[in-house]
Amino acid sequence: MLEPPEPDDDAAPPPSRTLAAASPRGLVLACAGLLHRGDLEGARRIAGAVLSSADPRGDAADRLAHHFARALVLRADEGHGGGAPAVVGAGPASSTAYLAYNKIAPFLRFAHLTANQAILEAAAAARRVHIVDLDAAHGVQWPPLLQAICDRADANLGPPEVRITGAGPDRDVLLRTGDRLRAFASSLNLPFRFHPLLLPCTGQLAADPATGLELHPDETLAVNCVSFLHRLSRDGELAAFLRWVRSMNPAVVTVAEREGSAGGRDDDDDLPRRVAAAMDFYSAVFDALEATVPPGSAERLSVEQEILGTEIDAVVAGPGGGGGRPRGFEEWAAAAHAAGLSPQPASTFAAAQARLLLRLHYPSEGYAAEEAGGACFLGWQTRTLMSVSSWH
Template structure:
């Protein structure tokens, strides 16, 4: 996914104005059903009517003036392992119970009731010192999850979300969404022949060059067909899910121009990355020897940003920077990244060393591999890597146990802020549809429809992840995202707590977004002490700073 990729210090943005509308429903609305779920180890009330389906706040507020409140951890005292928090490791049945079928019918009704139209490169750098005036950021606050829940009237309902998704004149968009949802329902009921029949209309009317709806229906219908083929034995799944993830990881080590172009035009990743690096700098500001353990070094451009900021320090000159890159694949490419970073360090006259720790899997990781020195301050950077271990909780727990022993000064975690891990197929399908709907809508506002960079990014980054979420079950389903509350509950088992993000870092995140033409559509929210950036109220990515007690 392009939003999880390629840091860059360049900024470019383009906004394409758009008007959106919706059509009337074709069936009577059922009363709102409330279902209590514990899919992720947290109690969540899912309302399939007027409340959004993300199980998250989706408040639209761009003034960023509401007070921040600390959100408490939501987890059960009876939780004993990570499986109980959020995972279904074993394949589960796709059969829907009567209550879930009733909920899904209500979803259909909401999708049809799309009521009225709505209108719809900078020099920002990391600061090794806080350079903003106090008047600029001391009174700066972002909306919090608690505040959002108290302002439910400003939350997006299901039909409100699609108000900004379907253009009024594109009536066939409404129709293909109907067919897509109906097909997913039939797949959930294991009526695969009827599901395929409904999908045929989606295949005919969707397009990789069309409206956001036509594009997302193209990829979701393709994923649904793959699931049908697998469920009916027309296609084998053994090893496919794992292979998909390895291919995506390999791609991230070799950014192509199209993905970088998309990254520069859509703000989410840039904002989260710069915030993460700013927080990193602030937490090692007094250290002369710094050791960064990077769990996903990729092309290393984020470390270039960090190095520039460290080299500029005057109050506490850096003596040495050590980076240890942890990997399970692509050792040679990681070493090439190290060589590029060494060149950057030389140009900055920075004392620098780069080490590589390769393990077959995270079960083999231990603290002795990191060559720790008593006088260095250790920081851990974990960008979009923890969620890849969700289906293997023993690997994830070993990783966290190692860091608990190391006890770093700070651990920065960036993750997708979404729930894509439900064992119930239809629920997971709808969660993914809404999340990627927001992403495709953001691409529409930031890039032309015929932009080849956009087409390549959607097909090579979005499509494989949509397919994995929709088409696979059990160990083959490798793309599993959970929200901040689930991660907090898990981290608490290892004595980890969130630390406040500085007002300066939050203020800079907002400044960075303002350099994009689509800034008015980007929304910020404090999830406890984590920062989440979203699109028109839908959370997209989050960044957290954690310490061990």
């Protein structure tokens, strides 16, 4: 009679046991690998296991895994295994989520404060100022700048005239933003105009960047690129856009972007590598929220769902889905130099102001702001998360 075979210690465990033993991060990366290879059924099975076990209201690791698994399901449902990326069609976040993000995390305020300081310094002697804001959203960046312009105005001359061209994909949001900014400027007795510039997609701007843009030679021009350039996914598209910006001879160009690099080429859609790099970045963001905001906070949930979740969807969708290709400050700087722009180093005051912002409004010890290489950087623990630089 034959004896039963001895157990093979090297044999692969059953799939169910493998899924149960893997970490949420490991499961997400395994799902990305299967999706990249075209195994949609396997990818959906693993993503389903993550969604059933990772609580979107749980700890930071669970919340992070849940959002990545959901984004991978969206990509799988589009039927894209390893080829062209799915297209993300989500609209802009609600004003409630946007303002909540501004309140509970420093990223937006850090970017706005530092960029505003560069604009304020560049337009110090101007009598007419034109700001082209390429992602106007709800316009929360501009009231502090308008206030600062009034505060420093010559009493005999009065404040200068300020015009903002605010770009975005939603006309109604832009119109409401313009109404709010006009009302605020009126309360300051500041001459002010707001022009909405509807840009359904960044590709339209790259193809015809002068669309709807009105320039006057007697205005001091500032071009504000806060969380915008990453949407120009291809290096050629980015280069063409920056050359156009340079051709307008702006007094200042402000650039604020997430810090990250997944490497690769413009046409390279290496999903596992991109997901791994994005998980490293967003794990720091979710950890920061975990350290500063209670798990059940309604504000935190809206931020994670409407803003961070939408960003993760775009990253997983790939360059064609609005996520762009991750770049770090050195890559942004190289592109700016190549377009003929010159760096405008951050002032000592700007860096000190950023550190004061963190100390007063975000007292967690994990955040840090520093100046290096002429730019300002914001980080959590040992991870650099955002850079702000200015050019002319």
